[in-house]
Amino acid sequence: MNMHVSIAGLELKNPVMTASGTFGFGLEFAPYGDLEALGGFVAKGISLKPREGNPMPRIAETPCGMLNAIGIQNPGVEAFVTQALPALKSKDVAVVANLYACDAAEFGELAGVLAGEEGVAALEVNVSCPNVKEGGVAFGQDPAQIARVTEAVRKKAGGKHVMVKLSPNVTDITVCARAAVDGGADSLSLINTLSGMAVDVRTGKPRIANVIAGLSGPAIKPVALRCVHQVVRAVDVPVIGIGGIASAEDALEFILVGAHAVQVGTANFLRPDFAFGLAGEMEKLLSEVGAESLEAFRGSLQLPL
Amino acid sequence: MSLRNCRDVKVLQVSPVGRSETPDEFFELILEYPDWDGWKPGQFVMVRPVSWELDMLWARPFSISSAGDGRLTLFIQKVGRGTGRLARIAPGDMVTLWGPLGNSFAVEKDTPTLLLAGGIGIAPFRGYVERHPSPKNVQLFLAHRLPLACYPYDYLCGHVQGQCILEEKPEDLDGIIDAMGGLIKEYAQKKGLVLACGPTPFMRTVQRFAREFGARAQVSLENRMACGVGACLGCVTRDGEGHHVQVCTKGPVFWADKVEL
Ligand SMILES: Cc1cc2nc3c(=O)[nH]c(=O)nc-3n(C[C@H](O)[C@H](O)[C@H](O)COP(=O)(O)OP(=O)(O)OC[C@H]3O[C@@H](n4cnc5c(N)ncnc54)[C@H](O)[C@@H]3O)c2cc1C
Ligand SMILES: Cc1cc2nc3c(=O)[nH]c(=O)nc-3n(C[C@H](O)[C@H](O)[C@H](O)COP(=O)(O)O)c2cc1C
Ligand code: FES
Numbered sequence: 001m002n003m004h005v006s007i008a009g010l011e012l013k014n015p016v017m018t019a020s021g022t023f024g025f026g027l028e029f030a031p032y033g034d035l036e037a038l039g040g041f042v043a044k045g046i047s048l049k050p051r052e053g054n055p056m057p058r059i060a061e062t063p064c065g066m067l068n069a070i071g072i073q074n075p076g077v078e079a080f081v082t083q084a085l086p087a088l089k090s091k092d093v094a095v096v097a098n099l100y101a102c103d104a105a106e107f108g109e110l111a112g113v114l115a116g117e118e119g120v121a122a123l124e125v126n127v128s129c130p131n132v133k134e135g136g137v138a139f140g141q142d143p144a145q146i147a148r149v150t151e152a153v154r155k156k157a158g159g160k161h162v163m164v165k166l167s168p169n170v171t172d173i174t175v176c177a178r179a180a181v182d183g184g185a186d187s188l189s190l191i192n193t194l195s196g197m198a199v200d201v202r203t204g205k206p207r208i209a210n211v212i213a214g215l216s217g218p219a220i221k222p223v224a225l226r227c228v229h230q231v232v233r234a235v236d237v238p239v240i241g242i243g244g245i246a247s248a249e250d251a252l253e254f255i256l257v258g259a260h261a262v263q264v265g266t267a268n269f270l271r272p273d274f275a276f277g278l279a280g281e282m283e284k285l286l287s288e289v290g291a292e293s294l295e296a297f298r299g300s301l302q303l304p305l
Numbered sequence: 306m307s308l309r310n311c312r313d314v315k316v317l318q319v320s321p322v323g324r325s326e327t328p329d330e331f332f333e334l335i336l337e338y339p340d341w342d343g344w345k346p347g348q349f350v351m352v353r354p355v356s357w358e359l360d361m362l363w364a365r366p367f368s369i370s371s372a373g374d375g376r377l378t379l380f381i382q383k384v385g386r387g388t389g390r391l392a393r394i395a396p397g398d399m400v401t402l403w404g405p406l407g408n409s410f411a412v413e414k415d416t417p418t419l420l421l422a423g424g425i426g427i428a429p430f431r432g433y434v435e436r437h438p439s440p441k442n443v444q445l446f447l448a449h450r451l452p453l454a455c456y457p458y459d460y461l462c463g464h465v466q467g468q469c470i471l472e473e474k475p476e477d478l479d480g481i482i483d484a485m486g487g488l489i490k491e492y493a494q495k496k497g498l499v500l501a502c503g504p505t506p507f508m509r510t511v512q513r514f515a516r517e518f519g520a521r522a523q524v525s526l527e528n529r530m531a532c533g534v535g536a537c538l539g540c541v542t543r544d545g546e547g548h549h550v551q552v553c554t555k556g557p558v559f560w561a562d563k564v565e566l
Binding site (some may be wrong): 021022023024028029031032044052053056057058059060061063064065066068070073217218246266268269270271272273 | 310311353359360361362363364401403528529531532533534535536537538539540541542547548549554
């Protein structure tokens with residue numbers, strides 16, 4: 001079966017990508033599989049300047065999920081371009097850079113640095129910075145800000161594909177989706193983590209130093225599916241489904257609901273070779289359920305009348 | 306697509322150690338050995354039973370205690386949900402295993418080497434002692450709370466010289482700290498090597514004495530891990546320059562003067 005997907009100019013040989021922050025800069029997983037088995041790979045979030053991230057403890061396990069408050073620890077965009085990118089360039093896999101900044105101008109600047117980098121196929125804009133200068137509301141929760149940030153990135157992206165990654169921590173995700181499209185997004189990826197926390201009755205302390213953290217993993221899949229379902233019906237740009245995918249069946253659920261592709265995050269921690277075999281398993285399962293093609297299966301969800 | 310570094314292997318044996326007073330507190334988990342080309346003492350593996358399905362997501366990290374002859378031995382203390390369920394795993398069950406991970410303890414054939422183990426921290430030293438080219442240069446010190454039979458102490462004393470102190474009452478801790486100070490001073494003077502594994506307060510003591518006496522010391526850290534391969538940045542510690550570095554790939558073994566505990 002042909003597993004190739006076209007996402008508004010972003011060509012993937014199969015619909016499986018790995019999600020930002022869960023696959024490092026790609027080479028961490030080299031002993032466990034061939035990066036070229038993936039359709040795409042989203043690098044760890046990068047900012048203009050290096051960031052040390054949050055204090056420890058930063059991660060905690062929860063039933064069927066995990067909490068993380070890494071705080072976008074990263075070596076900065078220069079190091080990404082000079083150290084990580086050269087090794088990735090030669091690989092036949094779409095490399096997506098995940099951008100993190102705290103105001104629209106900084107996002108634009110970051111996009112500008114990457115615009116000329118041949119090895120980068122797309123920019124994924126992470127609009128969930130909690131400490132925004134403008135307005136004081138997290139980007140991801142303010143449609144006007146989402147539009148402004150997307151526009152800033154679009155202007156400086158030098159024609160590169162712009163994917164905007166949406167937060168589920170909002171009342172109506174379709175409003176945010178429309179704002180990103182208005183700002184010029186080529187595609188939308190969703191969802192980022194759900195805001196959560198965990199405490200320890202024995203120590204009387206939060207389990208994460210930052211107190212509030214992001215929930216990911218199979219526990220969030222129903223929320224993610226619902227968001228994708230709503231967004232594919234609200235906008236006409238392609239959507240990439242993210243959230244709790246831990247099997248081929250999970251991945252195809254997102255495609256059935258209308259996603260063009262998926263990103264696998266926390267499941268990469270279940271076993272480090274997980275993502276490499278996923279496209280093959282999706283292909284097998286598509287045949288099993290009698291789908292003619294990936295394209296025919298996409299969005300074929302039968303809703304009650 | 307899976308390469309040999311990550312495989313599902315069979316549980317061969319689960320053996321409680323030192324059973325009488327502390328049922329199941331410690332056990333050996335013996336797994337099918339994935340024939341890794343080489344592993345070094347101090348390295349660890351990630352273990353995730355297939356039967357965990359999706360409830361427990363993360364694998365758990367354990368030091369390689371011993372490996373060879375088709376068997377990989379882990380020495381485990383039951384402390385929580387994951388290790389509790391691991392203690393009840395049955396021979397024949399499958400576990401997903403990846404490794405060998407991380408760096409390893411320094412091995413210097415002719416250097417007098419002191420191993421400082423705090424409780425379960427003895428686990429990696431079994432492999433260390435078994436693989437050391439000159440065990441006569443190695444000495445072991447164990448500080449323990451549970452009966453000696455819970456640890457592979459007697460076995461290790463068959464290879465190297467050993468010494469141990471039981472911590473029964475809070476006052477015993479002073480004796481342990483004094484003994485550690487004395488030993489670290491002695492090894493500093495003879496330009497030896499000090500290797501330590503144990504709980505964080507134990508490591509802080511090692512670090513303090515190593516600084517005080519100028520000893521060459523390494524400490525093995527036990528931070529909580531999700532991926533084990535350097536990707537999630539959940540396990541970081543601060544290095545000598547205050548930067549966050551991954552314990553799983555830049556460690557678990559650090560020179561004591563190059564890490565903030
Ligand atoms: C490199 C490395 C090597 C290790 N080698 C061994 C070994 O050889 N034998 C062994 O028994 N243990 C070893 N550990 C510790 C072991 O990984 C933890 O005890 C285990 O993950 C706890 O899992 P749990 O689900 O039972 O505990 P949880 O339910 O997660 O936690 C329960 C309790 O365990 C404590 N705990 C959780 N994680 C750790 C940790 N990483 N280290 C210490 N305490 C922890 C918690 O603070 C809590 O009190 C090692 C850890 C690392 C990082
Ligand atoms: C440890 C960790 C780090 C993450 N870092 C980032 C990041 O830097 N940028 C980003 O946009 N999303 C980040 N995410 C969110 C994931 O990319 C993904 O959206 C989320 O985990 C939901 O997918 P999952 O349930 O498959 O993990 C991170 C998630 C985890 C677990
Ligand atoms: S455990 Fe994921 S980076 Fe170390």
